[in-house]
Amino acid sequence: MTHARPAAVVVLAAGEGTRMRSATPKVLHPLAGRTMLGHALAAARALDPERLAVVVRHERDRVAAHALELDPRVLVADQDDVPGTGRAVQCALGVLDAAAHAAAVHEGHDGHDADQVEGAVVVLAGDIPLLDAGTLAELLEAHAADGNAVTVLTTEVEDPTGYGRILREPGTGEVLGVVEHKDADDEQRAVREINSSVYVFDAAVLRGALGRLGRDNAQGEVYLTDVLAIARSDGGAVRALRVDDPVLVEGVNDRAQLATLGAELNRRILAEWMAAGVTVVDPATTWVDVDVELEQDVTLLPGTQLHGTTRVARGAVVGPDTTLTDVVVEEGAQVVRSHATQARIGAGAVVGPFSFLRPGTSLGADGKIGAFVETKNATIGDHSKVPHLSYVGDATIGEHTNIGAATIFVNYDGVTKHHTTVGDHVRIGSDNALVAPLTIGDGAYTGAGSVIRRDVHPGALGINTAPQRTIDRWVLRRRPGTPSAVAAAAALGDEDDAPLSPQARAELARALAAQTPPDRRQSDAPSTEGR
Ligand code: UD1
Ligand code: CA
Numbered sequence: 001m002t003h004a005r006p007a008a009v010v011v012l013a014a015g016e017g018t019r020m021r022s023a024t025p026k027v028l029h030p031l032a033g034r035t036m037l038g039h040a041l042a043a044a045r046a047l048d049p050e051r052l053a054v055v056v057r058h059e060r061d062r063v064a065a066h067a068l069e070l071d072p073r074v075l076v077a078d079q080d081d082v083p084g085t086g087r088a089v090q091c092a093l094g095v096l097d098a099a100a101h102a103a104a105v106h107e108g109h110d111g112h113d114a115d116q117v118e119g120a121v122v123v124l125a126g127d128i129p130l131l132d133a134g135t136l137a138e139l140l141e142a143h144a145a146d147g148n149a150v151t152v153l154t155t156e157v158e159d160p161t162g163y164g165r166i167l168r169e170p171g172t173g174e175v176l177g178v179v180e181h182k183d184a185d186d187e188q189r190a191v192r193e194i195n196s197s198v199y200v201f202d203a204a205v206l207r208g209a210l211g212r213l214g215r216d217n218a219q220g221e222v223y224l225t226d227v228l229a230i231a232r233s234d235g236g237a238v239r240a241l242r243v244d245d246p247v248l249v250e251g252v253n254d255r256a257q258l259a260t261l262g263a264e265l266n267r268r269i270l271a272e273w274m275a276a277g278v279t280v281v282d283p284a285t286t287w288v289d290v291d292v293e294l295e296q297d298v299t300l301l302p303g304t305q306l307h308g309t310t311r312v313a314r315g316a317v318v319g320p321d322t323t324l325t326d327v328v329v330e331e332g333a334q335v336v337r338s339h340a341t342q343a344r345i346g347a348g349a350v351v352g353p354f355s356f357l358r359p360g361t362s363l364g365a366d367g368k369i370g371a372f373v374e375t376k377n378a379t380i381g382d383h384s385k386v387p388h389l390s391y392v393g394d395a396t397i398g399e400h401t402n403i404g405a406a407t408i409f410v411n412y413d414g415v416t417k418h419h420t421t422v423g424d425h426v427r428i429g430s431d432n433a434l435v436a437p438l439t440i441g442d443g444a445y446t447g448a449g450s451v452i453r454r455d456v457h458p459g460a461l462g463i464n465t466a467p468q469r470t471i472d473r474w475v476l477r478r479r480p481g482t483p484s485a486v487a488a489a490a491a492l493g494d495e496d497d498a499p500l501s502p503q504a505r506a507e508l509a510r511a512l513a514a515q516t517p518p519d520r521r522q523s524d525a526p527s528t529e530g531r
Contacts, residue, residue: 004119004120004140004144005047005048005049005050006047006049006050006119006120006121006122006140006200007049007050007051007096007117007118007119007120007121007203008049008050008051008052008053008096008117008121008122008203009044009047009049009051009052009053009121009122009123009124010053010054010055010077010088010089010092010093010096010121010122010123010124011037011040011041011044011052011053011054011055011067011124011125011126012055012085012088012089012123012124012125012126012197013025013027013037013040013054013055013056013063013067013126014055014056014057014058014060014079014088015057015058015127016058016059017058017127017253019253019254020253020254020255020258021254021255022255025058025059025062025063026126026127026252026253027040027063027126027127028059028062028063028066029252029258031129031258031261031262031265032129032262032265032266032269032287032288032289032290033289033290033291033292033307033308034129034289034290034291035066036126036127036128036129036252037054037063037066037067037070037126038066038070039128039129039130039131039290040124040125040126040128040129040131041054041067041070041071041074042133042290043124043131043132043133043136044122044124044136045071046133046136046137047122047133047136047137047140049122051075051096051099051100051117052071052073052074052075053074053075053076053077053092053095053096054067054074054075054076054077054126055077055078055079055088055089055091055092056076056077056078056079057078057079057080057088060076060078064076075092075095075096075099076095077091077092077094077095077096078091079091082215082222083219083220083221083222084215084219084221084222084223084224085125085197085221085222085223085224085225086210086213086221086222086223086224086225086226086227087213087221087222088224089123089206089210089224090210090211090213090222093117093121093203093206093207093210096117096121097115097116097117097207100114100115100116100117101115101116116203116207117203118203118204119202119203120140120143120144120200120201120202120203121200121201121202121203121206122136122139122140122198122199122200123197123198123199123200123201123224124136124197124198124199125197125198125251127251127252127253128196128197128198128249128250128251128252129252129261129265130247130248130249130250130261130264130265130268131196131198131248131249132248135153135243135248135249136198138241139151139153139198139200139241140200142239142241143200146237146239147237148200148202148236148237148238148239149201149202149205149231149232149234149236149237149238150199150200150201150202150205150206150227150228150231150236150237150238150239151199151200151238151239151240151241152166152175152178152195152196152198152199152228152238152239152240152241153196153198153199153240153241153243153249154166154193154194154195154196154240154241154242154243154249155193155194155196155242155243155244155245155246155248155249156192156193156194156242156246157192157194157246157250158192160181160189160191160192160193160194161181162181162253163181163194163195164178164179164180164181164194164195164197164225165178165179165181165184165188165189165191165193165194165195166178166191166193166194166195166240167179167188167191168193174238175228175232175238175239175240176228176229176232176238177225177226177228177229177232177238178195178223178225178226178228178229179225180217180218180219180223180225182217182218182219183217183218193240193242195225196243196249196251197249197251198249199224201227201231202236205227205231205234205236206227208234209226209227209230209231209234210227212230213226213227213230214226247261247264265290266286266287266288267283269288269289269290269292270283270286270288273288273294276294276296277296277297278294278295278296278297278298278299278300279297279298279299279300280300281299281300281301281302281319282301282302282303285302285303285304286300286302286303286304286305286319287304287305287306287307288300288305288306289306289307289308289310291308291309292306292307292308292309292310292311292312293309293310293311293312294306294311294312295312295313295314295315295316295331296314297314297315298312298313298314298315298316298317298318299316299317299318299319300318300319301317301318301319301320301322302319302320302321303319303320303321303322304318304319304320304321304322304323304324305322305323305324306318306324307323307324307325307326308325308326309326310324310325310326310327310328310329311327311328311329312324312329313328313329313330313331313332313333313347314331314332315331315332316329316330316331316332316333316334316335317333317334317335318334318335319335319336319337320336320337321337322335322336322337322338322339322340322352323338323339323340324340324341324343325340325341325342326341326342327340327341327342327343327344327345327357328343328344328345329345330344330345330346330347330348330349330365331347331348332347332348333345333346333347333348333349333350333351334349334350334351334352335351335352336350336351336352336353337352337353337354338351338352338353338354338355338356338357339355339356339357340355340356340357340358340361341357341358341359342358342359342360342361343357343358343359343360343361343362343363343375344361344362344363345357345363346362346363346364346365346366346367346382347365347366348365348366349363349364349365349366349367349368349369350367350368350369350370351363351368351369352369352370352371353371354371354372355369355370355371355372355373355374355375356373356374356375357369357374357375358374358375358376358377359376359377360376360377360378361375361376361377361378361380362378362379362380363375363380364379364380364381364382364383364384364399365382365383366382366383367380367381367382367383367384367385368384368385368386368387369386370385370386370387370388371387371388371389372388372389372390373386373387373388373389373390373391373392374390374391374392374393375391375392375393376392376393376394377393377394377395378392378393378394378395378396378397378409379395379396379397380392380395380397381397381398381399381400381401381424382399382400383399383400384397384398384399384400384401384402384403385401385402385403386403386407387402387403387405388405388406389405389406390403390405390406390407390408390409391407391408391409392407392409393409393411393412393417394409394411394417394418394419394420394436395409395411395419395420395421395422395436396419396420396421396422397422397426398422398423398424398425398426398442399424399425400424400425401422401423401424401425401426401427401428402426402427402428403422403428404427404428404429404430404431404432404448405430405431406430406431407428407429407430407431407432407433407434408432408433408434409434409436410433410434410435410436411436417436418436418437418438419436419437420434420436420437420438420439420440421438421439421440422434422439422440423439423440423441423442423443423444423458424442424443425442425443426440426441426442426443426444426445427444427445427446428440428445428446429445429446429447429448429449429450429463430448430449431448431449432446432448432449432450432451432452433450433451433452434446434452435451435452435453438452438453438454438455439455439456440452440455440456440462441455441456441457441458441459441460442458442459443458443459444456444457444458444459444460444461444462445460445461445462446461446462446463447461447462447463447464447465448465449465450462450463450464450465451464452464473488473492475488476488476489476492481508483508483512486508
């Protein structure tokens with residue numbers, strides 16, 4: 001859909017959001033991987049406005065910093081002590097006009113540059129997270145096509161409690177204005193068509209009307225909604241665009257609404273991916289953020305959460321019970337019951353179950369990070385495997401290398417982190433401690449149970465375990481009377497050596513029987529009797 005570029009978009013984000021009962025300002029609460037303000041700015045930016053303003057007041061520094069982080073070109077407009085959405089827009093218009101004026105001065109007045117904002121100004125509340133760019137574009141289109149002074153986005157809801165109601169002229173159905181719930185009489189409250197808090201105004205109409213708004217209402221606030229009746233009485237065309245899908249314009253005022261709209265947004269995101277060829281086995285327990293990208297024939301198993309900028313390539317299987325944040329999963333890889341952040345999982349690689357991939361992990365094609373393995377800042381080459389019970393931190397591992405079970409990359413000396421480099425075709429024995437800084441050359445081996453503190457050259461065997469001592473009959477002598485000693489004596493065929501009196505032996509047998517769980521005792525009973 002093509003539309004005229006709006007002169008400005010204003011996002012209202014100055015309110016506290018009291019009903020959230022939160023230390024975090026309402027518009028900074030997230031759903032589907034973006035704050036509510038993030039959703040509003042994304043929709044606003046899709047219109048490609050000449051200027052974009054965000055109105056702040058409650059926790060202004062936090063909200064302003066977040067808005068600027070999302071888009072450095074945002075104009076931050078501070079609302080003063082006067083409350084209400086009308087005052088908020090007035091403050092924004094002041095900042096927008098100042099910016100237009102500065103630009104005009106900068107470019108030199110040549111008779112064309114406006115000294116104030118002119119044309120279409122879109123206003124939207126920062127707490128309508130499912131409002132999409134398409135709906136906004138339609139609103140703008142309708143506004144331009146009909147030459148309106150004001151175009152308001154409306155919808156019909158089952159329960160309009162709390163919303164401003166759209167008042168229409170009985171015969172013609174023309175929009176007369178908006179009455180807030182708290183100011184409405186019973187007849188007005190019966191109206192189910194509500195104001196969404198999304199509008200397009202002609203800048204000149206808006207500027208003129210804002211200066212004439214009062215505060216004579218139930219909340220003592222300057223209502224933006226009053227602009228509609230003023231614009232109409234001035235002879236402007238005030239029209240509504242009614243959307244059929246109320247969810248698109250539903251506002252979040254409390255955490256229950258946040259959860260409801262979060263689930264609905266997730267449902268819609270999943271529906272789109274399923275239509276695009278992704279298998280989602282259980283949509284109810286699968287959560288996918290807005291910026292996630294999935295290719296055809298990806299399978300998401302129950303209990304999967306994909307966050308941030310996670311990308312999953314063709315044929316990969318993720319889940320069950322897996323959380324990936326900013327992770328790249330390449331073609332055909334499998335990630336089972338694992339937790340990963342800022343990691344790359346190569347094509348055909350296997351991760352999990354129960355793996356923990358921390359930032360900076362990169363697993364090569366056909367590689368493996370297996371059960372109870374934690375990795376961090378680790379590059380693991382193609383075909384290399386860390387199959388069991390290991391920690392790999394600050395490491396580079398080559399290709400076709402195997403890290404034996406229970407190996408720890410000892411990266412921390414108590415003060416500083418150090419790096420370990422392991423070459424290609426290396427075999428690290430089980431239960432090694434690789435003490436960084438360390439380099440293990442191509443084709444090297446290390447012995448099981450080694451603590452490797454010095455570099456191992458290519459093709460060398462590194463081993464530093466102490467020779468084993470075996471002290472025969474130690475248990476019989478030093479742990480007499482224990483079940484181990486009795487078992488050992490029986491195995492050695494010299495039970496007479498077990499230093500137990502017949503009485504003590506009977507006691508031990510009784511004690512052992514008492515330790516045996518009841519169900520075992522029952523099933524053991526017949527064979528005991530048969531003896
Ligand atoms: C507003 C509308 C109501 C509409 C509803 C839709 C008004 C007077 N009422 O009511 O007709 O049906 O939204 O959700 O506009 N804000 C400011 N400065 C303020 C007050 C609010 O920036 O002084 C911002 C808030 O941060 C929020 C938005 O404006 O993003 C809406 O404010 P809120 O208090 O939620 O308005 P509602 O009472 O819901
Ligand atoms: Ca609201």
